Amino acid sequence: MSRGPLRRAGQLAGAGLMAAGLVLAAEAAYLPAKAKVGQWLLEAAWAETLETGRPARPWSWADVAPAARLSAPALGAAAVVLASASGEAMAWGPGHVPGTAPLGTPGLAAVAGHRDTHLAFLAKLRPGDLLALETPGGGVQRYRVTRALVVDSREWRFPVALEGPRRLALATCWPFDGDEDGPMRFVLFAEEIAAPETPAA
Amino acid sequence: MTPRITRLAAAFAAVMALAQGTAPAQQAGAPGAAPTETPAAAPALLTLDDVRTGRLMLRTDEPGKYVPAPLVSTKIDMQITGTVARATVTQRFTNPTEEWVEGIYAFPLPEDSAVDTLRMRIGDRFIEGEIKERQEAKEIYEAAKAEGKKAALVEQERPNLFTNSVANIGPGEVIVTQIAFQQSLAPKDGRWEVRMPLVVAPRYNPSPVVQVVEFLQDGWGVTDPVPDRDRIEPPVADPRAEPAGQMRNPVQIDIDLAPGFDIATLESPSHEITVAEPGPGRARIALAGPAPADRDFLLRWAGSGAEPQAALFAEEKDGQAHMLLMLTAPELGEARPVRPREVIFVQDVSGSMSGESIEQAREGLEMAVKRLRPEDAFNIVIFNDQFAVFHDAPVPASPENIAAAVTAVRALEAEGGTEMLPALDYALSGAPAGDRLRQVIFLTDGAVGNEAQMLALIDEKLGETRLFTVGIGSAPNSYFMSRAAEKGRGAHVYIGDLSEVAERMTALFTKIETPAITDLELRLPEGVTAEVLPSPLPDLYAGEPLAVALRGPEIAGEAVLSGMRGAQPWQVRLPLDRAAERAGVAKLYARRRIASLEALRLSPAVEVSGMERLDREILDTALGYGLVSRLTSLVAVDVTPSRPRGTGLASAEVPLNLPKGWDPEAFLFETPEAAPQLDRAMLQRIAPQRTQAEAEAAGAPVPKGALNWRQSLLLGLLLMVTGLFTLVVTRLRRVRRPQVRAITVTAADSGRA
Numbered sequence: 001m002s003r004g005p006l007r008r009a010g011q012l013a014g015a016g017l018m019a020a021g022l023v024l025a026a027e028a029a030y031l032p033a034k035a036k037v038g039q040w041l042l043e044a045a046w047a048e049t050l051e052t053g054r055p056a057r058p059w060s061w062a063d064v065a066p067a068a069r070l071s072a073p074a075l076g077a078a079a080v081v082l083a084s085a086s087g088e089a090m091a092w093g094p095g096h097v098p099g100t101a102p103l104g105t106p107g108l109a110a111v112a113g114h115r116d117t118h119l120a121f122l123a124k125l126r127p128g129d130l131l132a133l134e135t136p137g138g139g140v141q142r143y144r145v146t147r148a149l150v151v152d153s154r155e156w157r158f159p160v161a162l163e164g165p166r167r168l169a170l171a172t173c174w175p176f177d178g179d180e181d182g183p184m185r186f187v188l189f190a191e192e193i194a195a196p197e198t199p200a201a
Numbered sequence: 202m203t204p205r206i207t208r209l210a211a212a213f214a215a216v217m218a219l220a221q222g223t224a225p226a227q228q229a230g231a232p233g234a235a236p237t238e239t240p241a242a243a244p245a246l247l248t249l250d251d252v253r254t255g256r257l258m259l260r261t262d263e264p265g266k267y268v269p270a271p272l273v274s275t276k277i278d279m280q281i282t283g284t285v286a287r288a289t290v291t292q293r294f295t296n297p298t299e300e301w302v303e304g305i306y307a308f309p310l311p312e313d314s315a316v317d318t319l320r321m322r323i324g325d326r327f328i329e330g331e332i333k334e335r336q337e338a339k340e341i342y343e344a345a346k347a348e349g350k351k352a353a354l355v356e357q358e359r360p361n362l363f364t365n366s367v368a369n370i371g372p373g374e375v376i377v378t379q380i381a382f383q384q385s386l387a388p389k390d391g392r393w394e395v396r397m398p399l400v401v402a403p404r405y406n407p408s409p410v411v412q413v414v415e416f417l418q419d420g421w422g423v424t425d426p427v428p429d430r431d432r433i434e435p436p437v438a439d440p441r442a443e444p445a446g447q448m449r450n451p452v453q454i455d456i457d458l459a460p461g462f463d464i465a466t467l468e469s470p471s472h473e474i475t476v477a478e479p480g481p482g483r484a485r486i487a488l489a490g491p492a493p494a495d496r497d498f499l500l501r502w503a504g505s506g507a508e509p510q511a512a513l514f515a516e517e518k519d520g521q522a523h524m525l526l527m528l529t530a531p532e533l534g535e536a537r538p539v540r541p542r543e544v545i546f547v548q549d550v551s552g553s554m555s556g557e558s559i560e561q562a563r564e565g566l567e568m569a570v571k572r573l574r575p576e577d578a579f580n581i582v583i584f585n586d587q588f589a590v591f592h593d594a595p596v597p598a599s600p601e602n603i604a605a606a607v608t609a610v611r612a613l614e615a616e617g618g619t620e621m622l623p624a625l626d627y628a629l630s631g632a633p634a635g636d637r638l639r640q641v642i643f644l645t646d647g648a649v650g651n652e653a654q655m656l657a658l659i660d661e662k663l664g665e666t667r668l669f670t671v672g673i674g675s676a677p678n679s680y681f682m683s684r685a686a687e688k689g690r691g692a693h694v695y696i697g698d699l700s701e702v703a704e705r706m707t708a709l710f711t712k713i714e715t716p717a718i719t720d721l722e723l724r725l726p727e728g729v730t731a732e733v734l735p736s737p738l739p740d741l742y743a744g745e746p747l748a749v750a751l752r753g754p755e756i757a758g759e760a761v762l763s764g765m766r767g768a769q770p771w772q773v774r775l776p777l778d779r780a781a782e783r784a785g786v787a788k789l790y791a792r793r794r795i796a797s798l799e800a801l802r803l804s805p806a807v808e809v810s811g812m813e814r815l816d817r818e819i820l821d822t823a824l825g826y827g828l829v830s831r832l833t834s835l836v837a838v839d840v841t842p843s844r845p846r847g848t849g850l851a852s853a854e855v856p857l858n859l860p861k862g863w864d865p866e867a868f869l870f871e872t873p874e875a876a877p878q879l880d881r882a883m884l885q886r887i888a889p890q891r892t893q894a895e896a897e898a899a900g901a902p903v904p905k906g907a908l909n910w911r912q913s914l915l916l917g918l919l920l921m922v923t924g925l926f927t928l929v930v931t932r933l934r935r936v937r938r939p940q941v942r943a944i945t946v947t948a949a950d951s952g953r954a
Contacts, residue, residue, distance in 0.1 A: 010931030017924030025917025031910040061586060061618060085904045099901030112904040116911060151903065158901040173907035185903045 031091070035117035038092030042066050042080035049136055055083070064089045067096050068103040069134040070111065070170075077121035085112045094118045100158050100169070104135035107161040108169055115172035115186070122188050123176045131190050133168065143168050143190035150174050153185045166192035275452045277397060277498075283461040284512050284527045284748075285785050286395055287383040288314075293375060303346065304367045304376070309398040311384050312361040312680030315785075315792035316829040318381035319355045319365065319837060330355060330835035332827045334820060338834035342366065351839035355380065357829050359652075360796070361398065361680045383785045387527050387746030390708045392503040393460065396679065399452060399497055454498055456486040461512070465505040470697055471498055499697060513779065515756075516786035519825075522731075523787040524751040524780055528762070528773065530718060530741045541576040542713075543595050543637040544569075545628045549645035549673075551585040554615035557699060558674040562644050563613055564702045565671060569642060570606045572710055573598035578637060581606060584624035585617030595634070619648060621655060629662035639666040640713060643685065647678030655681070656800070659688040667691045667740075669713060671705075684800070687735075692742040712742035716767035723749060726758025726777070734793045738764075750790040791826035795819050799831065 038058070045058035046066045055065040064082045071078035081103065085095030094113025101107030113119030125131075131143040143166075149156075158169055167189060174186040279288040290308070310316065319330030330353060333341065338354055345352035346368035354366045363380070370376060386393055454472075458464070463482050468474075473489035486500060511528040548566055550559065566581075573579055577598045581591035591609065596602050625643070633639040647670075659668060668689020672682040673696050686693035692712045696705045721738035725731055731753030741747050741764070762773045802815045816832060823830035 007931045010927055014924045014927030014931060017920050017927060019924075021917045021920025021922075021924055023917070024920060025914050028910040028913035028917055031908045035908070087905070090904065090906075091908070095904070097901045097904065110901060110903075112906050114906050114908050116908050119906065153903045153905075156903065158903065160901070171903045171906055173905060178907065179909055179912040181905060181907065181909065185906065187903065 032117050034091055035093075035114070039080060039118065042082075042093050046080045050134075053136060055136075058092075064092055066093075067135070070094070071132045071134075072121055072125060072129065073132060074129060075121050075124055079113065079118040081111050090114060094170075097158060097171075099160070101162050104133060104138035104141060104166070106163050106166055108159060108167045110158045110169040110171060112171045115174070115176050115178075119170060119172045120176070122170055122172055122186065125188060130193075131168065141166060142193045144193050145188060145190045148186065148188045151185050151187055152183050154183050156185070156187075158187075275399075277452065277454045279395070279397070279454070279456045281386065281395065281456065281458045281460065282783065283459070283781075284386050284514065284525065285383060285783055285789065286386055287381065287785055288397070289318075289379055289381045291377060291379045293377050301372065302370050304370055305364050308365070308380070309362055310380075310382055311396060311398060312683065313792060313796070314361075314382040314384045315788045315826075316355065316357075316363060316380060316382040316835075317788055317827050318379070319353060319835040320379040320381075321353050321367070321837060322375075322377040328353060328837040328839050330837040332824060332829070332833055333836050334824070335832050335834045338836035341836050341838060342368065345838040353378070353835075353837040355829055355835040357831055357834075359680070360799075361678075363829065383788060385525060385527070385748060385789045387748050388503075388529055389746055390711075390744035391506070391529075392466075392501055394499065394501045395456075397454070397498040398679075452488070452498075453491050454486075454488045456500060458484045458486060458500075458502065460502060460504070462504040464502050467500075467502045469498070469500050470701070471496055474500070497697075511773075511775070513775065513777070513781070514783035514786050515780035516783060518787040521752055521754060521787075522756040523790045524756055524777065525783075525786045525789055526747075526749040526751070526775065528747045528749075530743055530745055530747070540636055540638045541574070541578075543578045543633040543639045544573065544580075545595065545639070545641045546570070546579065546581045547624055547628045547641060547643045547645075548581065548583045548610075548613065549585075549619065549621070549643075550583045550613055550615045550617075551619035551648075552616050553619065553646055553648040554673065556615075558646055559613060559615040561673050561696050561699055561702055562671075563610055564699070565673070565696060565706050566610045566613075566644060567607050568703065568706045569710070570598075570603055570610065573603065575599065578634065579606070581609070582624050582628055583613065584619075584621060585615075586620040587617075588620075588624040588627065590627070594631075621645070622651070622658060625655060626658060626662065629659065629664075629666055629668070640691070641666055641668045641689070642671065642709075642713075643668060644671040644673060645682075646674040647672065647681040647685075652678075652681045652684070656684055656688055659685060663689060669693065669709065671696060671709060687739060688800070690740050692745050708744060711744060715743045717742045718764040718766045718771055721747070721762065721764040724761045724763065725756075726760060729753060729756055729758060729760075731756050732794075734790070735797050748793075750793045752790055752794075788826050788828060791822050791828055794822050795828065795830050798822070 041058040041062075042064075045056040045062075046069055048056035049066055055067070057065060064084060066080045067083040068081040069078060070081050080093050082089045082093045082095045085097045089095045090113060094111050096103055097110035097112050100110040103109045103111070111119075115122070125145050125148075127145050127147060129145045131145065132140050133143060134140045158171075161167070168191075170188045170190070172186050173182065174184040176186070275293075276291045277288060278291075279286055290310075292308075317332075321328050321330075328351065335356065338356075342352050342354040349369055351370075352368045356364050356366075358364055365378060365380070367376060367378075384395075386395060458467075459482065461482065464478075464484055467476060467484060467486070469486075475487050475489050477485045477487075479485060484502075488498075511526070513524060513526050515522060515524045517523070546566060546569060548562060554562060570579065570581075575598055578595040579598050579602075580595040583589050591606060625641075628641045628643075666689075668685060669691040670682045670686045670689070670693040672679060672693060679695070682693050682695075692709070694705045694709045694712075696702055718741040721741060723733050723738065725733075731751045734750040738747070738749070757778050758776075760775045760777055762775060764771050798815050798819045802812055802819075819830060820832045822828075823833040829835055
């Protein structure tokens with residue numbers, strides 16, 4: 001029996017595997033790439049939003065609009081937060097959870113994002129760390145991380161608080177290195193630092 | 202064919218080639234279409250923007266997403282008396298789950314409807330809504346919800362789209378909602394029409410859409426080389442398709458028609474109807490059988506030509522007289538052509554127009570172009586999310602130019618998004634050459650979400666131009682179409698069906714080509730002070746009705762309506778004492794007042810402080826007349842908290858407690874078919890409502906926060922490495938059979954992993 005047919009079969013299998021792998025890898029790599037590109041465009045839209053005071057669309061046909069910019073200065077991490085926390089919007093950036101207080105207003109404002117792209121930096125935050133939140137009307141507010149919870153999303157809800165101190169709840173899926181959709185969520189709480197640490201000039 | 206078109210074509214092609222490179226982004230950016238996030242088996246959820254028919258939506262664990270509850274049946278009862286129609290829409294739903302849930306019921310209504318009543322039967326309870334300021338109503342509703350009480354809240358989302366939230370619906374409970382509204386009717390081109398929207402056309406929400414536009418040599422055409430077109434269209438879930446076969450939405454309609462004159466013709470171009478005539482000048486109309494709610498219901502009637510051309514109704518409320526005057530523009534002799542015209546046709550070729558709509562549009566546009574006279578000039582603008590013009594500037598309507606335009610029009614195809622603003626801006630800019638009358642004719646289905654922006658643009662740019670709108674398709678956004686024509690000081694017509702194109706376009710030409718009655722003014726009798734709406738009065742085109750609402754402490758005597766018909770003065774005397782009493786007139790006045798205040802609010806000249814003042818006036822009017830508006834809602838709260846089913850005390854007594862004025866029959870009507878069931882996947886997505894609300898459980902759910910791309914990436918890379926390895930090994934000359942077999946087996950194994 002000659003080796004020809006076997007070699008051909010092996011080559012075919014090899015080429016097939018390469019192609020399948022390429023498609024799978026490209027599809028997977030596309031998600032973080034989109035998340036990255038989305039944030040670039042959103043950063044530009046955010047700058048425009050701040051300048052004009054009106055929500056600017058990051059690209060002409062976008063159905064998302066930036067609502068705030070969240071950063072963790074110590075980590076050098078930042079993300080433009082969108083006004084919607086729908087699955088589509090969250091592909092581009094973390095989103096404000098409807099039903100909670102608007103970002104930068106009194107009460108608890110919740111932001112949800114992906115553990116494996118925009119909000120990956122949550123894993124590195126510890127109580128006492130600082131966060132900055134910039135909103136179009138409210139300037140930059142500073143928050144201090146107070147605590148974190150791991151909750152079951154089938155049971156747990158963001159508490160409704162529309163007054164009182166300004167608080168943030170940042171949520172992603174849990175665990176951080178997980179690779180499956182599960183019901184568990186990581187929620188990080190932060191509270192506004194009442195008196196600015198640097199005295200106003 | 203012209204340099205301009207060629208340039209545009211080149212620009213289009215370049216833009217589109219770029220856009221094509223991002224095609225995968227389009228798919229993923231389109232809601233629900235991300236391939237790795239939404240397995241095919243997952244239930245398709247709806248957002249409020251997807252709502253196309255009145256239906257109850259159950260909240261899910263994903264914010265802003267809903268599962269439509271199985272709708273058992275809808276019944277519409279309408280009484281039409283002269284120019285006033287009052288309708289009651291009754292719908293039955295069941296809670297298909299084993300949980301207490303909150304539902305949101307979204308429904309379309311005619312854009313000028315005055316909604317004043319909400320009644321519900323939830324399980325074994327009846328509650329009736331009260332009008333409150335929107336925020337206050339919301340708070341009352343939320344408080345009741347947290348206490349575990351049944352509550353309902355009717356809010357206006359857009360002037361023609363309302364939502365009704367229902368809290369604490371028990372497991373398996375039947376919910377019956379009843380909403381009542383009135384609207385005023387007026388004859389147009391000699392016939393009367395009532396349109397009951399059963400469908401909200403899906404709106405274009407500027408989401409990523411890829412298209413390729415190619416211009417043909419003989420004019421312009423739009424072709425679509427993107428093969429997976431339906432995957433990247435703005436996704437609109439078809440409620441009837443999910444879950445399969447279970448979402449039929451049968452409607453029954455009963456209309457009692459008393460037009461005030463002998464009915465000569467009566468027809469429904471949209472549905473099959475049965476007609477009974479109990480007496481002269483009266484008809485009872487019913488659908489021939491329950492029909493699915495997939496298109497608007499339309500009923501038309503006309504008199505023999507001898508019917509009155511004017512009507513005046515009055516109602517007193519809180520010491521104020523309210524009047525509603527309806528008048529059709531008289532046909533005065535032969536229509537004389539007006540000055541030479543410069544006509545700019547603006548044609549919507551967006552995706553929502555595809556199918557029969559674009560056929561209607563092509564035919565209508567062709568007729569309009571052929572109708573031009575040699576001394577006229579014209580241009581054509583087409584748009585989807587780009588726009589293109591036929592010529593750089595309007596060209597004379599010479600036979601050659603018309604022939605070229607007709608060829609181009611016949612090649613039009615519809616696809617892509619709807620960015621009307623730039624096209625409309627272009628059409629409204631520019632001054633006509635010489636003494637020409639400038640007219641913009643806008644053919645569209647109006648399926649856009651940014652109506653306010655468009656109307657503001659018309660306000661700002663109109664100048665001496667007149668804007669006419671032609672509504673196309675089975676469910677045009679009539680709110681936008683009629684407001685645009687009103688702001689544009691033109692007129693609007695609807696084409697609902699291919700067979701109507703010729704007739705409706707002819708009606709439009711009559712309006713456009715005969716001089717309108719301008720500078721209309723209503724002079725009230727001496728000593729009478731009254732508010733007159735709309736203000737100022739619009740120009741009156743041939744066949745168009747004029748509807749005026751009046752309110753004042755005492756309205757009596759003879760008013761005079763005057764204007765100019767071309768160069769000729771025109772006058773009508775109106776004895777106001779002869780008005781007939783009619784219930785509902787006060788509410789119709791209030792609805793018009795709110796509409797005109799809302800319109801003022803949109804005009805660019807109004808400052809923030811002015812907006813606040815207008816908002817206060819809108820609020821006072823809506824509260825005073827008990828109407829739902831942007832600022833007011835109807836809220837109903839049950840007095841006792843809900844309790845588990847089966848422990849009720851007086852369920853059998855409830856029918857006796859039916860509130861006065863309620864029609865028990867309406868709540869008990871037969872359903873034409875068995876209640877559909879939701880499938881399990883959908884049921885699992887519905888978020889249960891905690892009636893014994895703990896503080897933490899009442900709030901917003903936590904959305905999913907992971908893309909899970911790493912595993913797929915790793916697997917993909919692994920496959921590639923394995924494949925490469927296989928290739929390399931099989932290319933080695935002296936490879937031995939056993940080795941090859943072993944590697945092939947490995948490859949197969951990892952393929953399965």
